Amino acid sequence: ATVFLEFWKRRRAVLTYDWDLIDWEDEEEExxxxxxxxxxxxxxxxxxxxxxxxxxxxxxxxxxxxxxxxxxxxxxxxxxxxxxxxxxxxxxxxxxxxxxxxxxxxxxxxxxxxxxxxxxxxxxxxxxxxxxxxxxxxxxxxxxxxxxxxxxxxxxxxxxxxxxxxxxxxxxxxxxxxxxxxxxxxxxxxxxxxxxxxxCHPSGCLIDLCLQMGVIMVLKQMWNNFMELGYPLLQNWWSRRKMKRRGQSMETKVSLPQWEKDWNLQPMNLHGLMDEYLEMVLQFGFTTIFVAAFPLAPLLALLNNIIEIRLDAYKFVTQWRRPMPARATDIGIWYGILEGIGVLAVITNAFVIAITSDYIPRFVYAYKYGPCTDQGYRQEKCLKGYVNSSLSIFDLSELGMGYSGYCRYRDYRAPPWSSTPYEFTLQFWHVLAARLAFIIVFEHLVFGIKSFIAYLIPDIPKDLCDRMRREKYLVQEMMYEAELEHLQRERKKNGKQYHHEWP
Structure with a gap:
């Protein structure tokens, strides 16, 4: 997210320079x-x-x-x-x-x-x-x-x-x-x-989370593409059908000037590109906030955007009237929203890894309760017995329905024959402490890397910065030469001596 925003700032600087908006300031709005x-x-x-x-x-x-x-x-x-x-x-x-x-x-x-x-x-x-x-x-x-x-x-x-x-x-x-x-x-x-x-599913909550994100993302992208292209197509088809009913033949329509044909297209939304910005910002949040749970989201977003670029081009050229242009040096409030999403993504992914996934329980078991205790985590054999360690025991006779024996359920609780039956074990508190410690360390580390990346990537490309400084230098030279020429003419007109270089 940080790399995307930093490179967007560089791209914005280039576009602002190419469209001659570097020194443009918004006039006092009506x-x-x-x-x-x-x-x-x-x-x-x-x-x-x-x-x-x-x-x-x-x-x-x-x-x-x-x-x-x-x-x-x-x-x-x-x-x-x-x-x-x-x-x-x-x-x-x-x-x-x-x-x-x-x-x-x-x-x-x-x-x-x-x-x-x-x-x-x-x-x-x-x-x-x-x-x-x-x-x-x-x-x-x-x-x-x-x-x-x-x-x-x-x-x-x-x-x-x-x-x-x-x-x-x-x-x-x-x-x-x-x-x-x-x-x-x-x-x-x-x-x-x-x-x-x-x-959750016996394999963990990540399965349910991945299913939820995948279905919503795919269905929402399909729906958005239909509303952006399919809906204007249907509206234009209905408009042409009504024109035929009124007796206007296709031959007459072909003879119409282009501006009148364009007028018969669908008008742009009242709030301009608001829907386009909103769709991209929501997609940006969807692909960053829970990327640890659904790593396929960025790929789906990329494929969708490749298709949507062409759909938007077709829509703006053939289905919508030409929008009214307006000057702007940036994307306004949307950049602040994108930065807020980037911060939220760091916090959310830290909680997903620590709480939703089994990474921390596996880590604690491998280093504290597994066969490799005090030896360091070296290979998969250190997780031998992890599933059995993550399951607690329940006495079926306590149900009072004639059952006997024991069943296993996923939790860290004491067995029924202990002095404190069904209370949380020491392993539960170790896992909880490790989760909290991981969240704090992960957030500070990623925020540090985020700030370091933002510091490393300049907001303006070096070649563009050199061109801007060169233009500023040339403008200053032109102003100096013009002022010098004006003063020399004035002194010559008044009959005063002047130096060939200094007034």
């Missing part, structure tokens, strides 16, 4: 008509222009901002409610699939539960995205931003927060909460005292 109409009665002198203009009082601005923030939290709570509904479905489906008549589904009931849950979750995500866009428009207009750029930044931040939480909340649940509070045999925790909480 006020939005909605802002002027709302606050036309309250005026103050603009410190830049020195002219009176409408002004939004601070109490009014604060109250509107608080309402907007409350709306954001309400929508985020709605997302969490949807995730909870999916969790309840998984609990109910788990019970039904485990007792299903078909042997195949009964055997692989965990995959059936996860697969159907992912599909339902994806449909909920796409449905709520439509609602979020309407709410984001409403909340942004409620704030009455002063200028158009302030409106765009506020709307972009809301859309990112809504869709990021909507897209990743179920993934965070599977990565860090699934199976953590299920309890143990004889004392399972149940939801509403009826449904037993779901546990």
């Amino acid at each position: 006020l939005r008509p909605q802002f002027e109409a709302k606050y036309s009665q309250v005026e103050r002198v603009n410190p830049i222009t020195g002219k009176p203009e409408p002004f939004q009082p601070f109490p009014d601005k604060l109250s509107r901002l608080m309402v907007s923030v409350s709306g954001i939290f309400f929508m985020i709570s709605l997302v969490l409610t949807a995730v909870f509904a999916v969790v309840v479905y998984r609990l109910v489906a788990m019970e039904q699939f485990a007792s299903f008549k078909w042997y195949f589904i009964k055997k692989y009931w965990q995959f059936a539960t996860s697969g159907t849950g992912v599909c339902i979750n994806f449909m909920i995500i796409m449905s709520l995205n439509v609602v979020y866009e309407k709410v984001a428009y409403l909340l942004t207009d409620l704030e009455h931003p002063r200028t158009e750029s302030e409106w765009e930044n506020s709307f972009a931040l809301k859309m990112f927060l809504f869709q990021f939480v909507n897209l990743n909340s179920s993934i965070f649940y599977i990565a860090f909460f699934l199976g953590r509070f299920a309890g143990r045999p004889g004392k399972y925790n149940k939801l509403f005292n009826r449904w037993r909480l779901e546990e």
Whole structure:
């Protein structure tokens, strides 16, 4: 993520230079008509222009901002409610699939539960995205931003927060909460005292996490490509069909000038490239935040972007009207969002490796409890007996249903014949301490490497920096020569002696 952002800054510098925007500064933006109409009665002198203009009082601005923030939290709570509904479905489906008549589904009931849950979750995500866009428009207009750029930044931040939480909340649940509070045999925790909480797959939670990410990423990319290209195609086809119904033949349409043909295409979105930026930023987060759990995500994103470049080119040239150009020296608020995602990715991957995966338990067993104790980890034989060490024992007679014998379950608890039955063992606390230590060390190490990479890669390429300095030098020389020539002419005109080089 850091390398990507640093090279983007270099690319931005090149583009800014090529389009002659190095010294370009945004002019004083005009006020939005909605802002002027709302606050036309309250005026103050603009410190830049020195002219009176409408002004939004601070109490009014604060109250509107608080309402907007409350709306954001309400929508985020709605997302969490949807995730909870999916969790309840998984609990109910788990019970039904485990007792299903078909042997195949009964055997692989965990995959059936996860697969159907992912599909339902994806449909909920796409449905709520439509609602979020309407709410984001409403909340942004409620704030009455002063200028158009302030409106765009506020709307972009809301859309990112809504869709990021909507897209990743179920993934965070599977990565860090699934199976953590299920309890143990004889004392399972149940939801509403009826449904037993779901546990991870016997091979670990990474399987469920990988399945969730893979299905959502593939389906979302397919849906986005359809909406970007397929939907305008359908709209244009319907427009042509309506024109035929009105009696306008294809021969007449062919004779139309090109600008009129372009006018019959679909107009660009009201918020310009907002959807394109949002899609790329969400994809960037998807490929970095949980890359330790789903290493295939960057490859899928690369393949999708290679295809989408051509689809976007076809869409802009043949399906959309030509957009209105506008000057910009950077990508605005999106760069700050990308930097925030990069920081979040370091923290999230540290927790995925330490908590979700079995790396730390294996490491602790190899060095502390395995056959290679005090000898150093050298080969796979040091993990011999790891599975048996990670399983605890439960006495079936405690169920009171006539069973006898023992069963094994995945946890670090004392056996039933110990002085403290079913309490956490010393190995559990060793693993927990190792996990916390790994998170701290990993985060500091990666943040250090991140800062070092950012320091090593200059924001402006050296050849571009030399060209800019050369241009600045030539401009200074031209100004000096012009001033020198002007002074010499003045002195010659006045009959004064002058030096051939100094005025």
